Amino acid sequence: MSVAIDDELWSAIGDPTRRRMLDLLLIDGAGTATSLSEQLPVTRQAVAKHLGVLDRVGLVHVSPAGREMRYRVDDAQLARAVAQLSAVGETWDARLRRIKQIAEAIERGKKN
Amino acid sequence: MEYGSIEREIHVDAAPEVVFEVISSPVHIRQWWTAETEIEPTAGATGELVFGERGTPEAHIAQITVVEAQSPRLFSFRWVHSPGEVATATNSLLVTFELTPAGAGTAVRMTEVGFREVGWEVAVLEEAYREHSTGWDYFVPRIGEYTKQLVSSR
Numbered sequence: 585m586s587v588a589i590d591d592e593l594w595s596a597i598g599d600p601t602r603r604r605m606l607d608l609l610l611i612d613g614a615g616t617a618t619s620l621s622e623q624l625p626v627t628r629q630a631v632a633k634h635l636g637v638l639d640r641v642g643l644v645h646v647s648p649a650g651r652e653m654r655y656r657v658d659d660a661q662l663a664r665a666v667a668q669l670s671a672v673g674e675t676w677d678a679r680l681r682r683i684k685q686i687a688e689a690i691e692r693g694k695k696n
Numbered sequence: 697m698e699y700g701s702i703e704r705e706i707h708v709d710a711a712p713e714v715v716f717e718v719i720s721s722p723v724h725i726r727q728w729w730t731a732e733t734e735i736e737p738t739a740g741a742t743g744e745l746v747f748g749e750r751g752t753p754e755a756h757i758a759q760i761t762v763v764e765a766q767s768p769r770l771f772s773f774r775w776v777h778s779p780g781e782v783a784t785a786t787n788s789l790l791v792t793f794e795l796t797p798a799g800a801g802t803a804v805r806m807t808e809v810g811f812r813e814v815g816w817e818v819a820v821l822e823e824a825y826r827e828h829s830t831g832w833d834y835f836v837p838r839i840g841e842y843t844k845q846l847v848s849s850r
Contacts, residue, residue, distance in 0.1 A: 676702055680806060682728035684708045687718045687802075691710035 596641040601626060602634045606643065609657045616652040702808040709801040712768035719793050719804075720771045731758075735773075737765045742783075745775065759783070769795050785810065 596602060601624065608623055609615050617635060621628040635655055638644045643662060644655045708715050718724040720737035725745075732750070735743035741762040748755040761783040763772040772792040774783035781787055789810040796803045 676704055676806065676808065679728050680704055680706045680804065683715070683718050683724075683804070684706055686724055686727055687708050687710035687715045690714050690718065694714075 596637050596643060599634070599637075601630075602638060605631065605634055605638070606657060606662065609644065609655060610662075614654050614656045616649060616654055618652060620655075702806075704806045706804050706806075707798060707801055708804055711800075712795040712797055712802045715795055715802045715804060716768040716771060719795075720765060720767075733760065735760055735762065737767075737771065738762060739765050759788075761788070763790065764792075771795075 604624060605615075605620055608620055612619070617628050617632040620635075621631040624631065626634075635644060635646075635653075639646055639655075641661070642658055645658055646653050646655055648654070710718075718728065722733050722735060725731060725733050725735070729745065731745035731747050733743055733745050735741055735745075739762055743760050745758040745760050746755060747758070750757070757779075758775050759777050759779055759781070760773055760775045761777070763774055763783075765771050770793070772790060774788040774790050777783045777788035789808055791808045792806070794805040796805070
């Protein structure tokens with residue numbers, strides 16, 4: 585699995601409301617702007633806007649359901665997003681390596 | 697897989713006092729975190745980590761609050777809370793460095809907890825950090841083969 589960081593994907597799930605929406609869609613299997621807005625402290629219009637963002641980055645699939653659109657989470661894309669979190673750990677590895685290099689350089693300097 | 701925390705251990709061939717200084721002082725944080733800061737390494741101190749050049753559109757600023765500073769064995773802080781907010785368990789990540797003498801050097805144990813709540817946002821910030829660390833290519837392992845080697849060699 586690629587761990588290349590996707591800015592747009594991260595921006596999409598960087599918003600707490602959108603993450604909550606993803607949670608609800610995962611729990612319920614699918615949802616509409618109306619069903620989601622009933623479970624969230626935001627308007628249906630706001631939910632629809634957030635769904636548009638999630639759709640653009642491929643985190644949800646849309647299909648018509650009567651007068652509304654039904655949304656489902658794209659499992660593969662969500663997995664990809666979650667996998668990127670491990671990159672955070674790798675970033676700490678890099679920092680710790682630098683801490684080690686700096687401290688050891690200072691230690692060597694003390695002895696010389 | 698647990699996304700609630702990151703844990704790392706590393707041995708450093710330097711005295712705990714030296715390692716503590718590197719981890720906690722702004723002059724060294726500038727080097728290992730590539731962030732400008734004026735944070736005081738004392739409990740309760742608050743400040744900012746500035747990634748990139750302040751005032752430019754690319755700059756990212758993170759808040760930091762020192763939780764504990766017990767030289768030379770413990771340094772912990774919270775970060776990524778919003779400006780003006782008091783750092784808490786739900787709005788920030790807690791990073792802890794524990795230093796233990798090990799032979800002539802120091803065993804460093806680092807943990808970062810809080811990802812369950814705010815992990816997504818910090819990942820965005822981390823990306824910003826990576827973008828701004830291009831001057832550190834020599835040190836900064838890119839995501840890819842190199843980090844895989846790093847992980848497998850641990």
